Amino acid sequence: MNLPAQTEQMTVDQVRFDAQGLVxxxxxxxxxxxVLTVAYMNRDALTRTLxxxxxxxxxxxxxxxWHKGATSGNIQHVRGILADCDADALLVLVEPExxxxxxxxxxxxxxxxxxxxxxxxxxxxxxxxxxxxxxxxADPESSYTASLLARGMDTVCKKVGEEATEVVLAAxxxxxxxxxxxxxxxxYHLTVLWQASGVGPDEVAAELARRQVPRGNSx
Numbered sequence: 001m002n003l004p005a006q007t008e009q010m011t012v013d014q015v016r017f018d019a020q021g022l023v024x025x026x027x028x029x030x031x032x033x034x035v036l037t038v039a040y041m042n043r044d045a046l047t048r049t050l051x052x053x054x055x056x057x058x059x060x061x062x063x064x065x066w067h068k069g070a071t072s073g074n075i076q077h078v079r080g081i082l083a084d085c086d087a088d089a090l091l092v093l094v095e096p097e098x099x100x101x102x103x104x105x106x107x108x109x110x111x112x113x114x115x116x117x118x119x120x121x122x123x124x125x126x127x128x129x130x131x132x133x134x135x136x137x138a139d140p141e142s143s144y145t146a147s148l149l150a151r152g153m154d155t156v157c158k159k160v161g162e163e164a165t166e167v168v169l170a171a172x173x174x175x176x177x178x179x180x181x182x183x184x185x186x187x188y189h190l191t192v193l194w195q196a197s198g199v200g201p202d203e204v205a206a207e208l209a210r211r212q213v214p215r216g217n218s219x
Contacts, residue, residue, distance in 0.1 A: 012046055016088040022058060023090055027100065030079040030093040031202045032125030036100035037108040039068075041090065046081075053078050055092060074098035124201050127188065131195045148192055156196050159189045 017023050022040045029036055039057040041049065045065055048056040055068040055076040069075030076094035083090055101108040134143045140150030148156060163186040170178035194201065 010083050010087065012043060012050070014087055015046065015083060015090070016086065017043065018088070022060070023088060025057065025090040025092050027055065027076065027092045027094055029122070029125070030095055031200070032119070032122040034107055034119050034122040035109055036094070036096065036106070046090075049078060049092070050081070055094060069097065072098070074100065076100070124187065124191070127191050128194070128201050131191050135195050145192060149196055153196055156189070156193050160186070160193050163189045
């Protein structure tokens with residue numbers, strides 16, 4: 001599996017399991033950044049996860065290993081695993097096949113106690129998934145997205161240019177709310193352009209990550 005850039009390497013033997021032989025694993029959607037669930041792994045679960053590329057956990061209630069999606073079909077394909085600075089917690093990056101929660105929700109974290117939207121950038125990945133679904137529609141007139149893609153790359157590119165101009169004009173006019181509105185339009189049309197070009201937002205995010213200044217260096 002490919003780990004994100006600028007990470008240090010660690011082996012299973014260096015993970016600090018607790019007195020019960022467990023380590024908490026925060027499972028995150030590798031594309032959207034949405035936190036899906038928190039579970040626990042023992043050494044065997046972590047080893048099987050690494051070997052098979054799908055998540056395995058230790059069920060504290062049943063006292064046994066369990067393969068996520070074995071019965072539900074909601075398998076999680078592992079794209080990377082990171083340990084925290086103390087090596088006593090894991091971040092597991094996955095591409096899920098279906099919801100993570102037993103309730104049918106895509107994330108277990110859907111009950112808000114306080115604060116703002118906890119996943120502001122997940123909306124872009126959700127948008128990309130919607131655009132991809134519209135692109136697969138048999139009838140190009142079934143949605144604005146499908147019709148826009150059907151008209152070809154020239155039309156898509158023209159719309160991106162128009163929306164970029166609208167953002168610039170709003171910014172020059174110091175119209176804060178309009179900048180937000182027009183930026184949303186631009187991101188939508190840019191997502192359509194990515195779809196037409198065969199590019200995913202995760203690939204753009206990976207390029208941004210690649211450009212980050214390594215730790216210890218100044219910009």
